[in-house]
Amino acid sequence: MADKIKFTDFLKEGIIDNNPTFVQLLGMCPTLATSTSLLNALGMGAAATFVLICSNFVISLLRKLIPQKIRIAAYIVIIAGFVTMIDLLMQAFVPALSNSLGLFIPLIVVNCIILARAESFASKNKPLPSALDGLTMGIGFTIALSCVSTVREILGNGTLLGFELFNGAVPLTIFALPAGGFLVLGFFIALVQFLKSRKGGAE
Amino acid sequence: MEISLASIFVLAINAILIENLCLVKFLGICPFLGVSKKTDTAIGMGLAVTFIMTLSSFITWLVYHLILVPANLEYLRTIAFILVIAALVQFVETALKKMLPSLYSALGIYLPLITTNCAVLGIAITNITENYGLLFSILNGMFCALGFTLAIWIFACVRERIEHCDIPKPFKGFPIALITAALLSFAFMGFSGIEF
Numbered sequence: 001m002a003d004k005i006k007f008t009d010f011l012k013e014g015i016i017d018n019n020p021t022f023v024q025l026l027g028m029c030p031t032l033a034t035s036t037s038l039l040n041a042l043g044m045g046a047a048a049t050f051v052l053i054c055s056n057f058v059i060s061l062l063r064k065l066i067p068q069k070i071r072i073a074a075y076i077v078i079i080a081g082f083v084t085m086i087d088l089l090m091q092a093f094v095p096a097l098s099n100s101l102g103l104f105i106p107l108i109v110v111n112c113i114i115l116a117r118a119e120s121f122a123s124k125n126k127p128l129p130s131a132l133d134g135l136t137m138g139i140g141f142t143i144a145l146s147c148v149s150t151v152r153e154i155l156g157n158g159t160l161l162g163f164e165l166f167n168g169a170v171p172l173t174i175f176a177l178p179a180g181g182f183l184v185l186g187f188f189i190a191l192v193q194f195l196k197s198r199k200g201g202a203e
Numbered sequence: 204m205e206i207s208l209a210s211i212f213v214l215a216i217n218a219i220l221i222e223n224l225c226l227v228k229f230l231g232i233c234p235f236l237g238v239s240k241k242t243d244t245a246i247g248m249g250l251a252v253t254f255i256m257t258l259s260s261f262i263t264w265l266v267y268h269l270i271l272v273p274a275n276l277e278y279l280r281t282i283a284f285i286l287v288i289a290a291l292v293q294f295v296e297t298a299l300k301k302m303l304p305s306l307y308s309a310l311g312i313y314l315p316l317i318t319t320n321c322a323v324l325g326i327a328i329t330n331i332t333e334n335y336g337l338l339f340s341i342l343n344g345m346f347c348a349l350g351f352t353l354a355i356w357i358f359a360c361v362r363e364r365i366e367h368c369d370i371p372k373p374f375k376g377f378p379i380a381l382i383t384a385a386l387l388s389f390a391f392m393g394f395s396g397i398e399f
Contacts, residue, residue, distance in 0.1 A: 025377060028236060029321050033229035073289055076318075080282040088278060106281045106328055110321040112233060178227050179388035186374075186381030194373035 049138025249352025260344025
Protein backbone atom coordinates (compact mmCIF):
# COMPACT_ATOMS: atom_id res chain seq x y z
CA MET A 1 0.00 0.00 0.00
CA ALA A 2 1.52 3.27 -1.09
CA ASP A 3 -0.15 5.44 1.50
CA LYS A 4 0.51 3.16 4.42
CA ILE A 5 0.65 5.12 7.62
CA LYS A 6 4.00 4.92 9.32
CA PHE A 7 3.65 6.02 12.91
CA THR A 8 7.39 6.49 13.43
CA ASP A 9 7.63 8.83 10.43
CA PHE A 10 4.87 10.99 11.84
CA LEU A 11 6.50 10.95 15.24
CA LYS A 12 9.87 12.03 13.88
CA GLU A 13 8.22 14.75 11.80
CA GLY A 14 6.21 16.17 14.69
CA ILE A 15 8.86 15.99 17.39
CA ILE A 16 12.17 16.59 15.63
CA ASP A 17 12.11 17.66 11.98
CA ASN A 18 9.10 19.91 12.14
CA ASN A 19 8.62 20.61 15.82
CA PRO A 20 5.80 23.18 15.92
CA THR A 21 7.46 25.37 18.56
CA PHE A 22 11.21 25.07 18.05
CA VAL A 23 11.35 24.69 14.26
CA GLN A 24 8.12 26.14 12.85
CA LEU A 25 8.06 28.86 15.54
CA LEU A 26 4.29 28.66 15.93
CA GLY A 27 2.23 29.07 19.07
CA MET A 28 4.61 31.33 20.95
CA CYS A 29 2.05 32.89 23.29
CA PRO A 30 1.06 29.72 25.17
CA THR A 31 4.67 28.50 25.12
CA LEU A 32 5.80 31.60 26.96
CA ALA A 33 2.81 32.12 29.19
CA THR A 34 2.14 28.61 30.50
CA SER A 35 5.72 27.43 30.93
CA THR A 36 6.22 28.71 34.47
CA SER A 37 5.84 25.19 35.88
CA LEU A 38 6.04 21.70 34.40
CA LEU A 39 2.53 20.84 35.58
CA ASN A 40 1.02 23.85 33.78
CA ALA A 41 2.98 22.95 30.66
CA LEU A 42 1.76 19.36 30.66
CA GLY A 43 -1.83 20.51 31.19
CA MET A 44 -1.60 23.00 28.36
CA GLY A 45 0.09 20.42 26.11
CA ALA A 46 -2.62 17.85 26.80
CA ALA A 47 -5.43 20.33 26.15
CA ALA A 48 -3.87 21.53 22.90
CA THR A 49 -3.19 17.94 21.77
CA PHE A 50 -6.82 16.98 22.39
CA VAL A 51 -8.04 19.93 20.33
CA LEU A 52 -5.49 19.22 17.58
CA ILE A 53 -6.53 15.56 17.21
CA CYS A 54 -10.27 16.28 17.23
CA SER A 55 -10.17 19.31 14.97
CA ASN A 56 -7.82 17.66 12.48
CA PHE A 57 -10.08 14.59 12.34
CA VAL A 58 -13.32 16.52 11.88
CA ILE A 59 -11.87 19.00 9.40
CA SER A 60 -10.48 16.15 7.37
CA LEU A 61 -13.89 14.42 7.34
CA LEU A 62 -15.54 17.63 6.15
CA ARG A 63 -12.78 18.70 3.78
CA LYS A 64 -14.87 18.07 0.64
CA LEU A 65 -17.97 19.76 2.04
CA ILE A 66 -16.41 23.03 3.19
CA PRO A 67 -16.38 25.61 0.38
CA GLN A 68 -12.91 26.93 -0.37
CA LYS A 69 -13.81 30.57 0.23
CA ILE A 70 -15.07 30.29 3.77
CA ARG A 71 -12.77 27.49 4.90
CA ILE A 72 -10.83 29.52 7.48
CA ALA A 73 -14.03 30.66 9.18
CA ALA A 74 -15.35 27.09 9.15
CA TYR A 75 -12.12 25.77 10.67
CA ILE A 76 -12.22 28.37 13.42
CA VAL A 77 -15.78 27.44 14.36
CA ILE A 78 -14.87 23.73 14.53
CA ILE A 79 -11.78 24.48 16.62
CA ALA A 80 -13.71 26.83 18.92
CA GLY A 81 -16.27 24.07 19.52
CA PHE A 82 -13.62 21.65 20.74
CA VAL A 83 -11.90 24.34 22.80
CA THR A 84 -15.16 25.09 24.59
CA MET A 85 -15.52 21.35 25.32
CA ILE A 86 -12.03 21.02 26.83
CA ASP A 87 -12.50 24.28 28.74
CA LEU A 88 -15.69 23.03 30.40
CA LEU A 89 -14.20 19.57 31.02
CA MET A 90 -11.14 21.04 32.71
CA GLN A 91 -13.26 23.37 34.86
CA ALA A 92 -15.24 20.35 36.02
CA PHE A 93 -12.50 17.79 36.61
CA VAL A 94 -9.23 19.69 37.22
CA PRO A 95 -10.36 23.09 38.57
CA ALA A 96 -6.94 23.94 40.06
CA LEU A 97 -5.15 23.44 36.74
CA SER A 98 -7.93 25.24 34.90
CA ASN A 99 -7.49 28.20 37.25
CA SER A 100 -3.75 28.46 36.84
CA LEU A 101 -3.96 28.25 33.03
CA GLY A 102 -6.86 30.70 33.11
CA LEU A 103 -7.24 32.79 29.99
CA PHE A 104 -4.96 30.57 27.95
CA ILE A 105 -7.42 27.70 27.62
CA PRO A 106 -10.00 29.67 25.59
CA LEU A 107 -7.06 31.17 23.72
CA ILE A 108 -6.21 27.74 22.26
CA VAL A 109 -8.73 28.81 19.57
CA VAL A 110 -6.25 31.30 18.17
CA ASN A 111 -3.20 29.08 18.65
CA CYS A 112 -1.56 29.23 15.24
CA ILE A 113 -0.37 25.60 15.43
CA ILE A 114 -3.93 24.29 15.25
CA LEU A 115 -5.04 26.46 12.35
CA ALA A 116 -1.75 25.80 10.56
CA ARG A 117 -2.18 22.01 10.79
CA ALA A 118 -5.82 22.29 9.66
CA GLU A 119 -4.84 24.33 6.64
CA SER A 120 -1.65 22.53 5.64
CA PHE A 121 -2.45 18.91 6.56
CA ALA A 122 -6.05 18.08 7.51
CA SER A 123 -7.59 19.86 4.53
CA LYS A 124 -5.61 17.66 2.13
CA ASN A 125 -5.46 14.26 3.83
CA LYS A 126 -7.71 11.41 4.99
CA PRO A 127 -9.17 11.48 8.52
CA LEU A 128 -6.91 8.86 10.12
CA PRO A 129 -3.56 10.29 9.03
CA SER A 130 -4.89 13.73 10.01
CA ALA A 131 -5.75 12.60 13.53
CA LEU A 132 -2.31 10.99 13.75
CA ASP A 133 -0.71 14.22 12.55
CA GLY A 134 -2.63 16.08 15.25
CA LEU A 135 -1.39 13.62 17.87
CA THR A 136 2.28 13.83 16.89
CA MET A 137 2.25 17.62 16.47
CA GLY A 138 0.58 17.84 19.87
CA ILE A 139 3.30 15.62 21.36
CA GLY A 140 5.95 17.82 19.75
CA PHE A 141 4.33 20.92 21.23
CA THR A 142 4.05 19.28 24.66
CA ILE A 143 7.71 18.23 24.60
CA ALA A 144 8.84 21.73 23.65
CA LEU A 145 6.68 23.24 26.40
CA SER A 146 8.04 20.72 28.91
CA CYS A 147 11.66 21.54 28.02
CA VAL A 148 11.14 25.27 28.53
CA SER A 149 9.06 24.84 31.67
CA THR A 150 11.47 22.35 33.31
CA VAL A 151 14.31 24.85 33.03
CA ARG A 152 12.11 27.69 34.23
CA GLU A 153 10.65 25.79 37.17
CA ILE A 154 14.00 24.47 38.40
CA LEU A 155 15.82 27.80 38.10
CA GLY A 156 12.97 30.13 38.92
CA ASN A 157 11.29 28.25 41.72
CA GLY A 158 13.77 25.62 42.89
CA THR A 159 11.15 22.90 42.41
CA LEU A 160 10.12 20.30 39.85
CA LEU A 161 6.45 19.25 39.68
CA GLY A 162 6.13 20.93 43.08
CA PHE A 163 8.92 18.98 44.83
CA GLU A 164 11.61 21.02 46.57
CA LEU A 165 14.99 20.34 44.91
CA PHE A 166 17.64 22.51 46.52
CA ASN A 167 16.75 22.36 50.18
CA GLY A 168 15.60 25.94 50.49
CA ALA A 169 18.34 27.67 48.49
CA VAL A 170 17.18 31.03 47.14
CA PRO A 171 15.85 30.51 43.58
CA LEU A 172 16.57 32.85 40.65
CA THR A 173 13.06 34.28 40.62
CA ILE A 174 13.73 36.07 37.34
CA PHE A 175 13.22 32.82 35.42
CA ALA A 176 9.68 32.51 36.71
CA LEU A 177 8.90 36.04 35.52
CA PRO A 178 7.94 36.95 31.93
CA ALA A 179 11.49 38.11 31.07
CA GLY A 180 12.86 34.67 31.96
CA GLY A 181 10.37 33.05 29.58
CA PHE A 182 11.69 35.03 26.62
CA LEU A 183 15.28 34.33 27.68
CA VAL A 184 14.92 30.55 28.08
CA LEU A 185 12.97 30.15 24.83
CA GLY A 186 15.59 32.26 23.01
CA PHE A 187 18.39 30.00 24.21
CA PHE A 188 16.44 26.85 23.30
CA ILE A 189 15.82 28.04 19.74
CA ALA A 190 19.47 29.08 19.44
CA LEU A 191 20.43 25.54 20.52
CA VAL A 192 18.12 24.04 17.90
CA GLN A 193 19.57 26.30 15.19
CA PHE A 194 23.09 25.38 16.30
CA LEU A 195 22.32 21.64 16.14
CA LYS A 196 20.68 22.06 12.74
CA SER A 197 23.64 23.96 11.30
CA ARG A 198 26.07 21.28 12.57
CA LYS A 199 23.92 18.54 11.05
CA GLY A 200 23.69 20.50 7.76
CA GLY A 201 27.47 21.01 7.69
CA ALA A 202 28.19 17.31 8.08
CA GLU A 203 26.20 16.28 5.03
CA MET B 204 -16.16 50.28 39.09
CA GLU B 205 -16.62 53.99 39.64
CA ILE B 206 -16.11 56.11 36.55
CA SER B 207 -13.90 59.12 37.16
CA LEU B 208 -10.88 60.72 35.52
CA ALA B 209 -8.62 59.25 38.19
CA SER B 210 -9.81 55.69 37.67
CA ILE B 211 -9.43 56.06 33.92
CA PHE B 212 -5.89 57.33 34.42
CA VAL B 213 -5.07 54.36 36.64
CA LEU B 214 -6.51 52.00 34.02
CA ALA B 215 -4.38 53.62 31.32
CA ILE B 216 -1.10 53.43 33.24
CA ASN B 217 -1.91 49.87 34.25
CA ALA B 218 -2.75 48.69 30.74
CA ILE B 219 0.03 50.50 28.88
CA LEU B 220 2.99 50.20 31.23
CA ILE B 221 2.50 47.88 34.20
CA GLU B 222 0.57 45.05 32.59
CA ASN B 223 1.94 45.51 29.08
CA LEU B 224 0.18 43.18 26.68
CA CYS B 225 3.22 41.60 25.01
CA LEU B 226 5.94 41.93 27.58
CA VAL B 227 4.10 41.05 30.76
CA LYS B 228 0.89 39.24 29.81
CA PHE B 229 2.27 37.31 26.80
CA LEU B 230 -0.62 38.13 24.52
CA GLY B 231 -0.11 38.92 20.84
CA ILE B 232 3.41 37.53 20.72
CA CYS B 233 3.06 36.28 17.13
CA PRO B 234 2.67 39.72 15.50
CA PHE B 235 5.06 41.15 18.11
CA LEU B 236 7.83 38.87 16.84
CA GLY B 237 6.59 38.51 13.27
CA VAL B 238 6.09 42.06 12.02
CA SER B 239 8.67 43.96 14.06
CA LYS B 240 11.53 43.95 11.58
CA LYS B 241 10.85 47.51 10.44
CA THR B 242 9.53 50.45 12.43
CA ASP B 243 6.93 51.63 9.93
CA THR B 244 5.31 48.22 9.50
CA ALA B 245 5.38 47.83 13.28
CA ILE B 246 3.50 51.08 13.75
CA GLY B 247 1.01 50.09 11.01
CA MET B 248 0.34 46.82 12.80
CA GLY B 249 0.01 48.61 16.13
CA LEU B 250 -2.54 51.06 14.79
CA ALA B 251 -4.54 48.33 13.04
CA VAL B 252 -4.68 46.35 16.29
CA THR B 253 -5.68 49.44 18.27
CA PHE B 254 -8.53 50.12 15.88
CA ILE B 255 -9.87 46.55 15.86
CA MET B 256 -9.39 45.99 19.57
CA THR B 257 -11.29 49.11 20.60
CA LEU B 258 -14.16 48.16 18.29
CA SER B 259 -14.18 44.49 19.27
CA SER B 260 -14.17 45.34 22.99
CA PHE B 261 -17.31 47.37 22.35
CA ILE B 262 -19.11 44.77 20.25
CA THR B 263 -18.18 41.68 22.27
CA TRP B 264 -19.39 43.43 25.44
CA LEU B 265 -22.74 44.09 23.77
CA VAL B 266 -22.98 40.53 22.43
CA TYR B 267 -22.19 39.03 25.82
CA HIS B 268 -24.45 41.19 27.97
CA LEU B 269 -27.35 41.65 25.56
CA ILE B 270 -27.47 38.28 23.81
CA LEU B 271 -25.58 35.54 25.64
CA VAL B 272 -26.49 36.41 29.24
CA PRO B 273 -30.26 36.82 28.71
CA ALA B 274 -30.32 33.55 26.75
CA ASN B 275 -28.23 31.69 29.37
CA LEU B 276 -25.63 30.82 26.77
CA GLU B 277 -22.52 32.09 28.57
CA TYR B 278 -20.62 28.92 27.72
CA LEU B 279 -20.76 29.82 24.03
CA ARG B 280 -18.54 32.82 24.79
CA THR B 281 -15.43 31.58 23.02
CA ILE B 282 -17.23 30.63 19.80
CA ALA B 283 -19.35 33.78 19.75
CA PHE B 284 -16.39 36.09 20.34
CA ILE B 285 -14.13 34.57 17.72
CA LEU B 286 -16.95 34.80 15.16
CA VAL B 287 -17.59 38.43 16.09
CA ILE B 288 -13.91 39.25 15.75
CA ALA B 289 -13.55 37.44 12.42
CA ALA B 290 -16.63 39.16 11.03
CA LEU B 291 -15.51 42.51 12.38
CA VAL B 292 -12.08 42.25 10.78
CA GLN B 293 -13.69 41.29 7.47
CA PHE B 294 -16.15 44.18 7.74
CA VAL B 295 -13.48 46.74 8.62
CA GLU B 296 -11.38 45.50 5.74
CA THR B 297 -14.19 45.97 3.24
CA ALA B 298 -15.21 49.33 4.70
CA LEU B 299 -11.68 50.70 4.66
CA LYS B 300 -11.14 49.52 1.10
CA LYS B 301 -14.18 51.55 -0.02
CA MET B 302 -13.84 54.60 2.19
CA LEU B 303 -10.16 55.07 3.05
CA PRO B 304 -8.15 53.28 0.36
CA SER B 305 -4.90 54.96 1.44
CA LEU B 306 -5.15 53.63 5.00
CA TYR B 307 -6.23 50.26 3.62
CA SER B 308 -3.17 49.89 1.44
CA ALA B 309 -0.93 51.06 4.29
CA LEU B 310 -2.24 48.34 6.59
CA GLY B 311 -2.16 45.73 3.83
CA ILE B 312 -1.74 42.15 4.95
CA TYR B 313 -1.81 43.03 8.67
CA LEU B 314 -5.52 43.61 8.75
CA PRO B 315 -6.70 40.01 8.05
CA LEU B 316 -3.97 38.64 10.29
CA ILE B 317 -5.55 40.34 13.29
CA THR B 318 -8.27 37.67 13.41
CA THR B 319 -5.76 35.20 14.81
CA ASN B 320 -4.11 37.72 17.12
CA CYS B 321 -4.72 36.23 20.53
CA ALA B 322 -4.60 39.65 22.15
CA VAL B 323 -7.94 40.65 20.62
CA LEU B 324 -9.79 37.58 21.90
CA GLY B 325 -7.82 37.68 25.14
CA ILE B 326 -8.85 41.23 25.97
CA ALA B 327 -12.46 40.56 25.00
CA ILE B 328 -12.54 37.69 27.50
CA THR B 329 -10.65 39.65 30.17
CA ASN B 330 -13.22 42.45 29.91
CA ILE B 331 -15.93 39.93 30.76
CA THR B 332 -14.08 38.08 33.55
CA GLU B 333 -13.03 41.38 35.18
CA ASN B 334 -16.67 42.53 35.05
CA TYR B 335 -15.88 45.85 33.39
CA GLY B 336 -18.74 48.10 32.34
CA LEU B 337 -19.18 49.14 28.71
CA LEU B 338 -17.06 52.30 28.90
CA PHE B 339 -14.28 50.60 30.82
CA SER B 340 -14.24 47.69 28.39
CA ILE B 341 -13.78 50.02 25.45
CA LEU B 342 -11.10 52.03 27.25
CA ASN B 343 -9.34 48.87 28.43
CA GLY B 344 -9.27 47.55 24.86
CA MET B 345 -7.88 50.82 23.58
CA PHE B 346 -5.22 51.26 26.28
CA CYS B 347 -4.04 47.65 26.07
CA ALA B 348 -3.68 48.03 22.32
CA LEU B 349 -1.73 51.26 22.79
CA GLY B 350 0.56 49.34 25.14
CA PHE B 351 1.01 46.78 22.36
CA THR B 352 1.81 49.57 19.89
CA LEU B 353 4.38 51.07 22.25
CA ALA B 354 6.06 47.71 22.85
CA ILE B 355 6.17 46.68 19.18
CA TRP B 356 7.52 50.12 18.18
CA ILE B 357 10.37 50.06 20.74
CA PHE B 358 11.11 46.46 19.81
CA ALA B 359 11.24 47.28 16.07
CA CYS B 360 13.63 50.18 16.72
CA VAL B 361 15.99 47.87 18.60
CA ARG B 362 15.74 45.12 15.98
CA GLU B 363 16.60 47.52 13.15
CA ARG B 364 19.89 48.23 14.85
CA ILE B 365 20.59 44.60 15.71
CA GLU B 366 20.49 43.83 11.97
CA HIS B 367 23.88 45.47 11.62
CA CYS B 368 25.51 43.81 14.62
CA ASP B 369 27.84 40.87 14.59
CA ILE B 370 26.02 38.18 16.54
CA PRO B 371 26.94 34.49 16.93
CA LYS B 372 25.48 32.40 14.11
CA PRO B 373 23.08 30.20 16.11
CA PHE B 374 21.53 33.34 17.61
CA LYS B 375 20.81 35.01 14.24
CA GLY B 376 17.18 35.86 13.57
CA PHE B 377 14.66 34.59 16.05
CA PRO B 378 16.75 33.78 19.16
CA ILE B 379 18.36 37.20 19.37
CA ALA B 380 14.92 38.77 18.95
CA LEU B 381 13.64 36.75 21.90
CA ILE B 382 16.60 37.79 24.03
CA THR B 383 15.99 41.42 23.08
CA ALA B 384 12.37 40.94 24.14
CA ALA B 385 13.60 39.51 27.44
CA LEU B 386 15.67 42.64 28.09
CA LEU B 387 12.72 44.86 27.15
CA SER B 388 10.56 42.85 29.50
CA PHE B 389 13.10 43.47 32.29
CA ALA B 390 12.80 47.18 31.61
CA PHE B 391 9.01 47.08 31.77
CA MET B 392 9.16 45.16 35.04
CA GLY B 393 10.48 48.37 36.55
CA PHE B 394 7.01 49.88 36.13
CA SER B 395 5.46 47.28 38.40
CA GLY B 396 6.95 49.26 41.29
CA ILE B 397 4.38 52.00 40.61
CA GLU B 398 1.53 51.82 43.08
CA PHE B 399 -1.64 53.80 43.35
